[in-house]
Amino acid sequence: MRSGVSKAERAREAAIPVLAEVFREHGYEGASLALLGDRTGLGKGSLYHAFPGGKAEMAEAVLDAIETWFETRIYAPLRDEPDPSVALDRMLTETDAYFRSGGRACLVGAFALTDGRDRFAVRIARYFTGWRDALAAALTRAGFNPGDAADRAEEAVSAIQGGLVLARALDDPAAFGRMLARLRPRLDPSEGATPGR
Amino acid sequence: MRSGVSKAERAREAAIPVLAEVFREHGYEGASLALLGDRTGLGKGSLYHAFPGGKAEMAEAVLDAIETWFETRIYAPLRDEPDPSVALDRMLTETDAYFRSGGRACLVGAFALTDGRDRFAVRIARYFTGWRDALAAALTRAGFNPGDAADRAEEAVSAIQGGLVLARALDDPAAFGRMLARLRPRLDPSEGATPGR
DNA sequence: CGTCGTCTGTACCGATCGGTACAAAATGGG
DNA sequence: CCCATTTTGTACCGATCGGTACAGACGACG
16 A cells, blocks of 8 residues: 555456446356456456455445445435435436446346346345435425325336336337336426326 | 157257246356256256257247247237237236246346347347237227327336336335336326326 | 565466267157 | 167266466565
8 A cells, every 4th residue: 555546446446347347248147257357458367456356246346336326426316406306307317328328238137137136136126225215205305295206216216127128128229218208207296197198 | 750749849848938947047148057957857968859959049949938928828919809908908917927926037138138138139129029019009909099009018018127127126026016007007098198196 | 776565467276168979778669 | 579769867078167376577665
């Protein structure tokens, strides 16, 4: 620890987004160390120096990074932004950007469906409950009664995942945008009672 | 081919549901031949005798079986059932049963998200377009205008996938049932214009 | 510039991967 | 019962899996 941040730490931070992309594309089992090494440009030595726990620690670091990103960019604003409609708009905008308008899958959703489920169950569940609960809080402040807000929040989180699956399955990223468009009015209390189409 | 059906063919048919379950739980990469063999009770010899193409052929056979099941049990009724509301009710009931009320993931969705995407892209896309288009036809016959019907059909297929992801991520199968409950009124033209909640 | 801790490429580990070869065993028609 | 065919267990293949060991390259500090 000569300087403030060791090289290993910097390598770790730099590697995480790349690791995330590989896990996103191939799942946990499908992301081999060879692939992880190639894409990050790090040899095995460096990789294990930055992540002594191996592949499992890499996946955990990626999940932590994702959780932090959503917590600061989406969940916290949903809870704390004075104007809930601003927070809701921001959520939709940030979500669209994060998932590259449907061009990018959800790593957490992919892990939930298959191989990573048992291994990372706690983190996976926390990602979704965090989103759902923060969204429910915003919807309540926006004027929905708590029960309705909770229901719509779960619907929104579920719908986003569905949109990502469909966009990927049809190789049609625009399906994700259409899903967001359908979702938007349902999060608006003025349209919520009798949503038009 | 002494008798009408060879033993290999019978073994193949008997193995497919088990193979489906293993692929569902572990994904394509995660489902090893050892696991596939153990769960089907078939040795490598038998497995390769029934599926000469190996693991890829097993997955294809499973995807074909799934497509056939949905085609006969859901898509065809959606297209052909004289009373579209009967077909829609049947779709929801059959879907709930097929996915064990959220206790079972969707293999096609899991493949779409990760490892099987490139390998099985055509079959994956066909599964979803088949469902969406058959549903859109039923909704049109039920009274929605074609554009609205297509939109609601896409929404329904997407929502079902989202419900499965969420149910699995939260380890809360009931989330799938809640999603179906939200979906039902949106497929009903009498409630569709101003859906209550 | 020398030194010492950090970093990293490489060789290697046992296990397992998907797949093949093949001989023995089961099977069923004549 | 016989024999041809189908079915199956087992041994084995090269490749790759995740992970370890470690020697030497590197880099910051005295």
